[in-house]
Amino acid sequence: MNKRITSQDVANLAGVSRTTVSFVLNNEERFAIRPETAEKVRAAAKQLGYYPNASARALASNQTKNIGLIISRAPQYIATDPFLPQILGGLLDILKENSLGLLLEWVEPGQQLESYLELTRAHHIDGMILMTPRLDDPGLKTLEETDIPVVVMGYIPGSTLHSVDVDNLSAAETAVCHLIELGHTKIACITNAALPYTSASQRLDGYKIALQKAGITYNPQLVREADFDAQSGYTQMRSLLESNLDFSAVFVASDNVALGAYSALSEAGLSIPDDISVVGFDDIPLASFIQPALTTISMPGHEIAVQSYQLLMQLMRRDFPLERAVSLPTDLIVRQSTRSLIG
Amino acid sequence: MNKRITSQDVANLAGVSRTTVSFVLNNEERFAIRPETAEKVRAAAKQLGYYPNASARALASNQTKNIGLIISRAPQYIATDPFLPQILGGLLDILKENSLGLLLEWVEPGQQLESYLELTRAHHIDGMILMTPRLDDPGLKTLEETDIPVVVMGYIPGSTLHSVDVDNLSAAETAVCHLIELGHTKIACITNAALPYTSASQRLDGYKIALQKAGITYNPQLVREADFDAQSGYTQMRSLLESNLDFSAVFVASDNVALGAYSALSEAGLSIPDDISVVGFDDIPLASFIQPALTTISMPGHEIAVQSYQLLMQLMRRDFPLERAVSLPTDLIVRQSTRSLIG
DNA sequence: TAATATTACTAACGCGCGTTAATCGTCACG
DNA sequence: CGTGACGATTAACGCGCGTTAGTAATATTA
Numbered sequence: 001m002n003k004r005i006t007s008q009d010v011a012n013l014a015g016v017s018r019t020t021v022s023f024v025l026n027n028e029e030r031f032a033i034r035p036e037t038a039e040k041v042r043a044a045a046k047q048l049g050y051y052p053n054a055s056a057r058a059l060a061s062n063q064t065k066n067i068g069l070i071i072s073r074a075p076q077y078i079a080t081d082p083f084l085p086q087i088l089g090g091l092l093d094i095l096k097e098n099s100l101g102l103l104l105e106w107v108e109p110g111q112q113l114e115s116y117l118e119l120t121r122a123h124h125i126d127g128m129i130l131m132t133p134r135l136d137d138p139g140l141k142t143l144e145e146t147d148i149p150v151v152v153m154g155y156i157p158g159s160t161l162h163s164v165d166v167d168n169l170s171a172a173e174t175a176v177c178h179l180i181e182l183g184h185t186k187i188a189c190i191t192n193a194a195l196p197y198t199s200a201s202q203r204l205d206g207y208k209i210a211l212q213k214a215g216i217t218y219n220p221q222l223v224r225e226a227d228f229d230a231q232s233g234y235t236q237m238r239s240l241l242e243s244n245l246d247f248s249a250v251f252v253a254s255d256n257v258a259l260g261a262y263s264a265l266s267e268a269g270l271s272i273p274d275d276i277s278v279v280g281f282d283d284i285p286l287a288s289f290i291q292p293a294l295t296t297i298s299m300p301g302h303e304i305a306v307q308s309y310q311l312l313m314q315l316m317r318r319d320f321p322l323e324r325a326v327s328l329p330t331d332l333i334v335r336q337s338t339r340s341l342i343g
Numbered sequence: 344m345n346k347r348i349t350s351q352d353v354a355n356l357a358g359v360s361r362t363t364v365s366f367v368l369n370n371e372e373r374f375a376i377r378p379e380t381a382e383k384v385r386a387a388a389k390q391l392g393y394y395p396n397a398s399a400r401a402l403a404s405n406q407t408k409n410i411g412l413i414i415s416r417a418p419q420y421i422a423t424d425p426f427l428p429q430i431l432g433g434l435l436d437i438l439k440e441n442s443l444g445l446l447l448e449w450v451e452p453g454q455q456l457e458s459y460l461e462l463t464r465a466h467h468i469d470g471m472i473l474m475t476p477r478l479d480d481p482g483l484k485t486l487e488e489t490d491i492p493v494v495v496m497g498y499i500p501g502s503t504l505h506s507v508d509v510d511n512l513s514a515a516e517t518a519v520c521h522l523i524e525l526g527h528t529k530i531a532c533i534t535n536a537a538l539p540y541t542s543a544s545q546r547l548d549g550y551k552i553a554l555q556k557a558g559i560t561y562n563p564q565l566v567r568e569a570d571f572d573a574q575s576g577y578t579q580m581r582s583l584l585e586s587n588l589d590f591s592a593v594f595v596a597s598d599n600v601a602l603g604a605y606s607a608l609s610e611a612g613l614s615i616p617d618d619i620s621v622v623g624f625d626d627i628p629l630a631s632f633i634q635p636a637l638t639t640i641s642m643p644g645h646e647i648a649v650q651s652y653q654l655l656m657q658l659m660r661r662d663f664p665l666e667r668a669v670s671l672p673t674d675l676i677v678r679q680s681t682r683s684l685i686g
Numbered sequence: 687t688a689a690t691a692t693t694a695c696t697a698a699c700g701c702g703c704g705t706t707a708a709t710c711g712t713c714a715c716g
Numbered sequence: 717c718g719t720g721a722c723g724a725t726t727a728a729c730g731c732g733c734g735t736t737a738g739t740a741a742t743a744t745t746a
Contacts, residue, residue, distance in 0.1 A: 006732055017696045022734060032693060051464035055401035056732035058467075059701050064398060066446070066467070071435075079432030079644070080628040082425045089422030092414075092449050101466055102447045103409070106435050121394035123444055124401070124409070124467050230632045256629075263632040285423040286599070289573045289606040291634055301422070349702055360726045365704060375723060399702035402731050 005050045014044035021045070025052065058124060066101040067312060068125040070116070072109055073132050073228070080229040082256055082284045083301065087131070087153070090305025098313075109134060109196075116143050127316045129153060129308050130161075134196045149315035151308045154198050155325060162315060164308045164326040168199050171297045171330040172206025173213075175279045176251050178295070178332055180214045183341030184249040184277060187211070188222040190236045190261060192254030192281065195225065203253040203281065221245055226257040233260025241268050248341060249277035255284040255296055262290065273339035283333055292336035300328050348393045357387035364388070368395065401467060409444040410655060411468035413459070415452055416475050416571070423572040425599055425627045426644065430474070430496070433648025441656075452477055452539075459486050470659045472496060472651050473504075477539045492658035494651045497541050498668060505658060507651045507669040511542050514640045514673040515549025516556075518622045519594050521638070521675055523557045526684030527592040527620060530554070531565040533579045533604060535597030535624065538568065546596040546624065564588060569600040576603025584611050591684060592620035598627040598639055605633065616682035626676055635679035643671050 007025075011018040016037060023031050024041040044050075058064040069091065071078060078084065088102075095102050103125050107115040116139045119128065127149035133140065133156055143150050144160050152163040179187050189207045193200040204223065211218050222245060224236035233252060240250070241264065252258035258280035262272060270276050272292055280287060280296035287294040307326050314321040350368075354361040359380060366374050367384040387393075401407040412434065414421060421427065431445075438445050446468050450458040459482045462471065470492035476483065476499055486493050487503050495506040522530050532550045536543040547566065554561050565588060567579035576595060583593070584607065595601035601623035605615060613619050615635055623630060623639035630637040650669050657664040 004732090008732080018733080019696055019698095019735080020694085023695090026734080028735095031695080034694065037694080049460070051461050053402070053732050054465050054467045055398050055407060056701090057734075058398035059396070059402050059703090059731090060733040060735080062701075062734095064467070075432040075436035077432075078435065079429045081428050082629070084428050084431070085424050086422045088427070088447065089418040089420075092421065092447060093418035096449065104431065104435060104445045104447050106439065117392070118394050122397050124397045124407070230629055234632065259629050259632045262634065263636075266634050286425070286573055286602050286629065289577065289602045291605065291609050293606075347702090351702080361703080362705080362726055362728095363724090366725090369704080371705095374725085377724065380724080396702050399731090400704075402733090403702075403704040405704095405731075 004053075005048050007050070007052065009048055010041065010044045010050050013048060014041045016041060055124075064101075064124040064126050065099065066103050066125045067095065067309075068103045068105055068119055068123065068128040069131060070119065070128050071104070071106045071131045072134055072137060073106060074108060075106060077228045078106060080256065082286065083282050083299070084131075086285075086299075086301030087305050090302040091129075091309065094306055094309050107139075109137070115139060116148075117146070127151075127312045129312060132193075133198055135198050135201065136196045149312055151312045151315070153304060153308055155202070155327075156198055160324075162311055162321060162324055162326075164304055164311060164328065165199075166299060166304075166328050166330045168202035169206040169209070172203040172251070172253065172281070173210040174206075174330075174332050175281065175297050176207050176210035177214075178334070179249045179251065179277060179279060179338065180210060180216070182249075182277065182338060185214075185216055186222075186245075186247040186249070187216075188224075188240050188245075188247040188250040190224045190226050190233060190240070190250060190252045190257055192226060192252075192257055193228050200225070200253065207251055207253075219245075222247060226252075226254065226260075228254070228256065230256055230260035230263070233257030234264045235260070237261035237264035238268075241265075241270075247276070249279070249338070251279050251281075253281045255280040255282040255287050255294060258294060258296075259286075259290065272337050277338040279338060287333075288335065295335045295338045296333050298331045298333050300330070303328055347396075348391050350393070350395065352391055353384065353387045353393050356391060357384045359384060398467075407444075407467040407469050408442065409446050409468045410438065410652075411446045411448055411462055411466065411471040412474060413462065413471055414447070414449045414474045415477055415480060416449060417451060418449060420571045421449060423599065425629065426625050426642070427474075429628075429642075429644030430648050433645040434472075434652060437649055437652050450482075452480070458482060459491075460489070470494075470655045472655060475536075476541055478541055478544065479539045492655055494655045494658070496647060496651055498545070498670075499541055503667075505654055505664060505667055507647055507654060507671070508542075509642060509647070509671050509673045511545035512549040512552070515546040515594070515596065515624070516553040517549075517673075517675050518624065518640050519550050519553035520557075521677070522592045522594065522620060522622060522681065523553060523559070525592075525620065525681060528557075528559055529565075529588075529590040529592070530559070531567075531583050531588075531590040531593040533567045533569050533576060533583070533593060533595045533600055535569060535595075535600055536571050543568070543596065550594055550596075562588075565590060569595075569597065569603075571597070571599065573599055573603035573606070576600030577607045578603070580604035580607035581611075584608075584613075590619070592622070592681070594622050594624075596624045598623040598625040598630050598637060601637060601639075602629075602633065615680050620681040622681060630676075631678065638678045638681045639676055641674045641676050643673070646671055 130152045155165040191200045195201045226232040283298035473495045498508040534543045538544045569575040626641035
């Protein structure tokens with residue numbers, strides 16, 4: 001039986017007190033430890049294979065050294081999200097550098113109410129990052145009233161919570177504007193998700209504004225709501241095609257959804273971009289590899305992760321963060337899925 | 344300042360002792376608590392918004408109620424993995440049902456040695472699931488010698504660790520066999536990853552065996568090693584094309600990599616499946632939506648997650664698991680990327 | 687040389703909870 | 717009325733660690 005090795009064991013072996021062990025291993029500069037003593041302690045720790053117990057440390061120090069990534073989306077929608085790994089990769093990278101752990105959770109839309117509190121108090125996290133927030137999430141107000149460090153990936157209008165996001169609205173506007181510049185006037189839209197998701201409604205707003213600025217009348221019949229995955233993109237694109245409405249381009253507010261749309265268009269015998277131009281959103285890794293390569297808006301996934309982390313750290317340190325809402329730039333990546341109607 | 348609410352507060356409000364509170368909230372059947380007392384306690388807890396502190400509970404009970412998912416791969420390769428979300432979705436789902444948390448970690452290939460031990464002892468996990476293990480991982484032997492509950496997603500020959508995996512070898516064999524049945528004899532192969540990754544070498548072996556059984560001589564020059572992402576698939580497919588070797592089909596041991604291959608083939612003016620047939624592996628969600636829809640091997644991602652969880656739970660309960668290595672079935676999904684040369 | 691500062695370390699408490707052993711009724715039985 | 721059994725509850729310890737207040741030993745100053 002592998003008996004647990006405690007700091008007391010290290011102390012005994014090194015011939016010092018447990019306090020000294022603690023000071024040495026935590027590099028407590030405030031207390032002067034003679035270098036040779038410190039070395040003795042370190043040697044003993046290594047010899048015994050000592051790893052401080054995280055639970056005990058968390059209890060004593062009131063810091064878990066873990067942060068939580070909370071996804072307010074059901075698992076089946078998590079499973080098909082090709083963007084999630086980018087966030088995870090970025091987050092895992094920077095967290096490891098700083099010796100922090102990442103606790104992943106999902107909360108079902110409907111019982112976020114208590115979830116958030118339980119997550120911080122009950123689970124072992126010092127702060128949390130909220131992915132894909134919903135406008136209709138009642139738990140967000142609760143969170144505002146606590147002093148739990150929270151960063152929202154996505155912008156919530158009117159919320160006092162700190163956030164990191166791209167400017168979805170103007171990015172969408174840019175995307176649609178690109179189509180308009182190419183001469184398209186009849187432009188459909190498939191959202192990335194249901195409208196309570198802030199990113200979905202903001203991208204739809206960008207679509208509307210681009211139309212408006214170009215003097216094109218907004219036609220709600222040309223709009224469909226998808227649901228994160230390619231399957232919903234396929235379904236909604238078919239719905240658009242079956243409506244027999246005339247359009248020469250479609251703005252799909254998610255690459256993943258756009259791939260489903262691709263499939264529906266291909267099945268209908270329509271060519272991209274000859275018959276229909278498509279602009280996506282996210283620039284998922286596969287966007288440049290599909291045929292035709294997808295014109296899209298690039299999301300700085302890694303940067304979003306890094307900025308979220310940094311903002312969260314400031315909050316956890318009780319610094320006054322400089323910005324309440326960090327907004328990151330996006331780029332229009334023009335590839336082969338859009339075509340000019342002019343000339 | 345939100346003072347922390349402890350079980351003592353609940354006890355005071357309910358007019359009972361802290362012990363009673365603990366018994367009630369943990370549904371301790373062994374001690375008979377009068378129903379009205381239990382109700383008083385529960386009411387007090389609700390009124391105060393009490394959430395037991397996980398660190399303290401972990402320390403006292405020696406159980407963290409968290410499990411770790413360990414990915415032995417660098418973050419940049421995590422970021423482009425479209426299969427990871429399937430595992431995560433499945434795992435998150437079942438873990439939530441059982442009130443467990445999921446701690447995500449990556450270890451860099453090269454310093455797994457101590458990582459694993461530190462992860463369990465230092466971090467807050469009761470057991471761990473290892474993703475994408477490498478044959479050359481020295482830390483695995485260390486793990487075998489401990490009594491830490493570990494489940495490996497992927498099969499490690501000769502290891503005593505418990506594992507859940509598909510039969511990569513025969514699945515790959517099936518895939519290549521499909522090509523052979525269609526009349527292909529000159530079949531190239533692009534692996535999903537470098538060969539130290541067990542899944543990569545096993546799939547390559549399946550490829551070899553299928554050839555052998557069909558009496559086709561194995562030609563190493565027709566084999567390339569990719570590196571998880573589509574970019575590497577593109578690169579390796581170009582390398583194959585530039586070799587000027589003759590082949591009519593290619594087995595790409597990862598859909599993600601296959602998409603890169605698609606791109607290279609398209610760029611070279613070759614048609615799938617008219618000029619080249621392609622079979623992938625994984626059946627990522629997008630496989631059925633790309634053009635042409637990819638013939639591939641379906642991985643039961645959700646089932647892998649569920650089985651891993653169940654096996655891990657048995658180990659954590661110190662049950663004797665019935666099977667040491669769970670092997671899950673795969674299916675060949677024939678779509679449009681393969682074509683018969685016969686007739 | 688006595689008083690004070692400095693260095694190097696330690697004793698001891700508390701974090702919030704699970705859990706065992708003990709306590710305090712209460713009731714049945716002889 | 718005393719004894720034992722049982723049901724309901726609690727006092728008290730320990731989990732492993734961080735940390736404050738303190739001690740002992742040495743160095744510095746008046």
